[in-house]
Amino acid sequence: MNKKLFVTGIGTGIGKTIVSAILTEALQADYWKPVQSGDLDRSDSELVKSLTSGNIIIHQERYQLELAASPHQSAKKENIEIKLTDFSLPVTSNHLIVEGAGGLFVPLNEKDFMLDVIQHLNLHAVVVSTNYLGCINHTLLTIEALKNRGILIDLFVFNGEFDEDTHQIILKHLPEDIEKIYLPKIHLLTKENLQKIAVTIRKKYI
Template identity: 55%
Template sequence: MNSPLTSPQRLFVTGIGTDVGKTLAAAILTEALQADYWKPVQAGFEPTTDTATVRSLVSNARSCFHPEAYRLQLPASPHMAAAAEQITIQAEAFQLPATDNHLVVEGAGGLLVPLAPGLLLADLIQPLGLEVVVVSRNYLGSINHTLLTLEALERRGLRVRGLIFNGEPNPATEDFITQHTGVPIMPRIRLEIKITPAVVSRYAAEFRTWFGR
């Protein structure tokens, strides 16, 4: 467990790749901290947006859901989705929402997803003053993907607030990652048959304890 929070948390949630549970983790963190939520770039609206998904899973009345800086229709890498609409994503368009509350910021895909020529998703983290939560899921190759993500964050001088393992446990994989990197390990998200607000609330209680609240 960490020390009790004394200032608003500014967390950036990224995954080691796509479909690793990043949006679920963001919803749990949002509920745990009763934080605001912001998805800077949404690429693809079907079946729904990540903001709408998180909103549907969060039960508390305090969280505010801020509009995306870019809402792109094509479900693809943001630079491709933007090009399809003849848009060039600009770094200057990304400004943290005005809030005194905790804030959970959800990325798009992995850490080095391209937004525009010369602009990666990771380039936004330091200017926005965010700490990073990395979501990892066990699969063949996940050790490599997790270590690469954490190494990229270290090389950029970005602070990792914690690492979340999502899905079925794999002690050999997880122990190696934990011992090799020394990053703080947050509560596990286990395999769930159905994700509901009640499930998110249950996990939020575990994460709230981890944060010392």
């Protein structure tokens, strides 16, 4: 059965796109970023395309917004109304990796959040966490929010190095049946290095 996974994170700039690229390569999946807000000339879709195999299918974003800001703010500036009902999964017979914008409570409009997109599309989640002051709080809030919506977490990604105390407290509060993935810090981000990690992930976890 094909996997359709939504990659979210505990905040912005914590490695969702790189994790999405690794999972896309490991699964030989399609990739879709529903909302790109800012950086249209060097989008997340373009980055994933540059780091993965040539046969990977990258689906068009539903919304491409020019301002590098929260989607609701970017859309408002362009007189665009983002509607939850506008989001539907791309038609594919492959695995599919869907990447969110920012964290779960990034607003799309005055009432809907990125969290609502996951629920609307009926997807399981991949949660990406990285180590910084406050990451425990942000991680546990993310897990609790998904749990409260009845959204299942398929994978939890420890992205980079964690001190042992932080690692253990997060582990203690993760459901035991969630698969955990440990990704090393990528010092030189190249296609070759990412694909080596993807091979390891494929062998160990998939």
